[in-house]
Amino acid sequence: MSSATARPRRRMSRPERERQMLDVAEEVFGERGYRAASMDEIAERCGVSKPMLYEYFGSKDGLLEACMARSKAELLEVTQRAMAGATTADDVLWRGMVAYFEFIDAHARTFALLVRQPLDTPPGTAEAVEDTRRQQSGLIAGVLRAFAPDAPEPTVLAYTEIIIGACERLAVWRTGRPDVSARDAARLMTDFCREGLGPYMTD
Numbered sequence: 001m002s003s004a005t006a007r008p009r010r011r012m013s014r015p016e017r018e019r020q021m022l023d024v025a026e027e028v029f030g031e032r033g034y035r036a037a038s039m040d041e042i043a044e045r046c047g048v049s050k051p052m053l054y055e056y057f058g059s060k061d062g063l064l065e066a067c068m069a070r071s072k073a074e075l076l077e078v079t080q081r082a083m084a085g086a087t088t089a090d091d092v093l094w095r096g097m098v099a100y101f102e103f104i105d106a107h108a109r110t111f112a113l114l115v116r117q118p119l120d121t122p123p124g125t126a127e128a129v130e131d132t133r134r135q136q137s138g139l140i141a142g143v144l145r146a147f148a149p150d151a152p153e154p155t156v157l158a159y160t161e162i163i164i165g166a167c168e169r170l171a172v173w174r175t176g177r178p179d180v181s182a183r184d185a186a187r188l189m190t191d192f193c194r195e196g197l198g199p200y201m202t203d
Contacts, residue, residue, distance in 0.1 A: 018056055021046050026067050030109020034064060034121045061122045068114070068125070071107060072132045078103050079139060089146040093193060096143060097167075097186035100136075104171045105182050112175065115168055133164050140164065147193065151200035159197060163189065 012020065024045045028037045039060055043050040057063040082099035086092040104111050114121065114129050141160045144151065151159075167189060174180050194201070 017048070021048070021053060021056060021063075022067050022070055025063050026071075026107070026110050029064060029067065029113055034060075034113060034125075039063075061124070064122065064125065065128060067110065068128045068132070071110065072128075072135060075100070075103050075132065076135055076139070079136075083143070089143070090190075090194075092143050093147050094186060094190050096139070097189045098183055100167060101171065101174075101182035101185045108175065111171065115172060137161070137164055144193070144197065148197035148200035151197055155197075155200065159193070162196075163193065166192065 021042070025037075025042050028042050028045065031037075032041075037060070039050050039053050042063070043053050046053075053063065057066055079096050079099045082095040083092045086095050114125065137160050140163055141156055144156045144159055144163075148156070170185050170189065174185055
């Protein structure tokens with residue numbers, strides 16, 4: 001087909017362009033680290049001008065914050081969707097764990113940037129990471145109340161914090177262990193919860 005008859009490229013809508021920018025930014029931040037990543041490179045990979053990036057996100061900090069906000073929303077969505085198909089409390093926990101570790105796998109570079117290299121990110125990043133932890137804490141606490149209905153509330157809240165920390169450390173450990181799959185990690189965490197909360201579970 002000649003250039004004269006070629007079909008014109010469809011112009012992206014604003015939501016589509018924003019999604020593309022966030023995808024590329026997450027990739028570059030993960031590859032380079034936050035400080036070494038440049039708005040010039042992100043713009044070039046997106047095929048847009050650097051001023052357009054600033055128009056959408058205000059600054060490089062704003063771009064990272066937008067990436068984190070999207071990841072937070074997506075993590076909540078995928079875990080809730082996974083758990084919605086469960087028929088027992090045990091299955092809810094299992095499905096939620098699988099969804100979490102599969103999500104981390106899909107965003108491994110960004111996870112490493114935020115959890116393993118926090119000094120490379122802006123000061124506000126730590127609070128954004130903690131906000132995501134709080135979001136997941138609320139979700140996990142609800143699951144544990146159904147999983148171990150006889151557990152006292154302080155025990156549920158303590159185990160929630162233990163699980164949040166253990167999941168992050170297990171995810172970090174897995175980065176050097178490709179033989180441990182997301183489902184393997186989910187099984188380890190589910191077994192850990194079952195062992196620790198066993199006295200409070202109903203038969």
